[in-house]
Amino acid sequence: MSVTVPPSGFDRELDATLALAFEKASALYRARGFQRRIGFGSRPALINVDLANAWTRPGNPFTCEGVDDRIIPGVQGLLAACRRNGHPVVHVTTCYQVTDRSNPLTDMGLWHDKIPIEVVAQSNPEIWAIDSRIEPIEGEQVLIKKRASAFHGTYLAGFLRAAGVDTILVTGVTASACVRETLCDGLADGFRTIAVKECIGDRVAGAVAWNLFDIDAKFADVESVERCVAYLDDVGHVPIAAE
Amino acid sequence: MSVTVPPSGFDRELDATLALAFEKASALYRARGFQRRIGFGSRPALINVDLANAWTRPGNPFTCEGVDDRIIPGVQGLLAACRRNGHPVVHVTTCYQVTDRSNPLTDMGLWHDKIPIEVVAQSNPEIWAIDSRIEPIEGEQVLIKKRASAFHGTYLAGFLRAAGVDTILVTGVTASACVRETLCDGLADGFRTIAVKECIGDRVAGAVAWNLFDIDAKFADVESVERCVAYLDDVGHVPIAAE
Amino acid sequence: MSVTVPPSGFDRELDATLALAFEKASALYRARGFQRRIGFGSRPALINVDLANAWTRPGNPFTCEGVDDRIIPGVQGLLAACRRNGHPVVHVTTCYQVTDRSNPLTDMGLWHDKIPIEVVAQSNPEIWAIDSRIEPIEGEQVLIKKRASAFHGTYLAGFLRAAGVDTILVTGVTASACVRETLCDGLADGFRTIAVKECIGDRVAGAVAWNLFDIDAKFADVESVERCVAYLDDVGHVPIAAE
């Protein structure tokens, strides 16, 4: 899981050290029955988490690494596969009605006491709009969440169950927060969970790697874009009729 | 609990028969330890449920009875009391991104298979906007829900807990659906629940009466607007500081 | 929906008055697009709510009407149909670890401030055990809940989705609390909801009738045991494989 900007010397060392740690840990995990494969189900949905301007474009506290050359092209491929096969797509973003940190009556809850979510004001739609390179088309859900998980405090689980979905492919940012929480909750809510490797990003060196390692060991299968696109085409053209 | 339009002969008979049924049932409930008082707590919030145009104005499948002469004036009094004392207010409404009933990939979930929610399209904000007679002011939350309960699939519980709220006063429509579900979930989520009698409506004769009876027996205290306003003023001016 | 004890004169009058009220209300509901049919799906589960001794046997504050001659025989028929076809069954009951009402640190939350749930102590399993006439067999879930809904604060939705279930048939007590809440939440969580008419009870005259009326108008189809058994056999023998 290399970072996309040419790693500094240290980043390369970090990657190598983590790779060795993962190798050792995997030996223990496999011996104990972790790192099993959950597998793809029969009715997938694509969940793109926080691929909105505050996270995908330069100059915001939330700006992530690897967006332009890795995440966006990968998501474009997944979107095309979903659209040609009629698989549901959910575009998730985050914004708040009250962004005054001194006001305790805010839909930020207490999260602004940890991270700078006050920058994502609902009154400024440009900042939380889905990135135009992967923008929603008619019939795709745009889901506004307030917390890390796309499931927590949203209608996502009920929507997916009602639509007969049994598998979620998750992309987006960040590996260490919203993507990880979405995968953990998705599994807990009864869905097969797939993390699309090249389409998940973060801000600091190592964070994508250690989070995908934990996720793959316990909460979701980490799979390549290529395999996911093949799966979406293969399972494809299933008419997702009302149950 | 009289309906506000002059009741037809039958409606008067229904009211009288229900009143007698409630009297008999109350005797059993009280003997068995039901119908207890939950009481007002120390940090209230006002939750107005679906007091939006589709429900409060004539000519919609969702149009309710008793809005103009009973619910709106009552809610205006509650809003004034909340605003002069700094108590939080949440305005709840309902709308959907995909309102084509033949499309299984809809945020209506399966509810459109029971009721005509396809009329509340997100793309038509006028229809689900909060009634202008009780419109939100700066700093008050406008919460869009997809299901009956204002808590189910929303960030409401987390928002209220983070704000230190321990008591919810619930108004709106309908008694038999969204108001009742909001009260049941509010209690389950750990809040003292108050149903504001004059500010709750429905569409058919008897429905307000039998639902408030069940609610008062098991899920919330049914209280008058007058008592609620007095409480909001009495507990008032508590600076709801971040905990 | 007759009550099972021979109705007093008043109970008969109440039934007749309610029947007329429902007829008038149904005309309005149908004209406006309510009371639609949600229909049976392809993978059912049976959810029996609070058919435990405190509710089904005499002498408890929670004791209900119509258990012996109506609810239990009906549920026995449904259980047999589920078992011969391999459909999942969930037996729901309710109990608490801390039942001292003066202790604010109780898993009763605030509900004991409305109803006498302090009688259902976890330390006294006989009181909350599933009625022996419909007792669980190996492989059927026994789910302990703390609130009215079998979904709220439990793993039920995730369990059902993981098992591929799309339809829930709900029985039990009471119509005005736990059964109604379970159906409302089940629909909101994305499941087709069926209320099994003869298998739902309550404590006071009229409560089954007015709650099933509201439920059928908005949240679930009210169907007979006979139709549900036929459905369970018809859809039956579907191997519910892991998705």
Added chain:
Amino acid sequence: MSVTVPPSGFDRELDATLALAFEKASALYRARGFQRRIGFGSRPALINVDLANAWTRPGNPFTCEGVDDRIIPGVQGLLAACRRNGHPVVHVTTCYQVTDRSNPLTDMGLWHDKIPIEVVAQSNPEIWAIDSRIEPIEGEQVLIKKRASAFHGTYLAGFLRAAGVDTILVTGVTASACVRETLCDGLADGFRTIAVKECIGDRVAGAVAWNLFDIDAKFADVESVERCVAYLDDVGHVPIAAE
């Protein structure tokens, strides 16, 4: 955050490399407004996650590192502080009614497709009982969960809000799964979240370190046992009355 067994040469190198990575990442995080302090509130509860025999005693696939010499003594100190001050304690554990992996109708949901939870059978209470060195006393909740988070699919949030709690101190295992999920959900549900550093463990080298780093940056304050005990005593003796 050193591991408690004498680290091999590699483990020491991993720790050093991670420490450097965290230093670099912290510079970016702080510059962008992450790693804020959420702070202690006024009414704490202690949540011990999965400190049950399968996780704390040798010989199980779930056995963790650092239990005997670090986690248990720390939790004993926290428990004593809670008990002498009347702060609520919740002991969380995990077990399943159906542990046959080939049976899709299991309360394991789909999680057994990733990790070996089939070893924690409800029918074998010894395996999931809370470790006797920190065993519950009368009045403390023992909460059985099915998923990673102590909040997901449980009554925990409603219980805590009803009890007036605004702050949770979380201990237990593992950093990369149940502890992290509990903290993320606790914050999302509206509680101030504190991760007690010495009382959190895992199974593989590095996992405690990188997870506490992510948690402290975004979801909870990582604090020492010493500071937490001082806080519990300082805020202590608050009579947590029903609100």
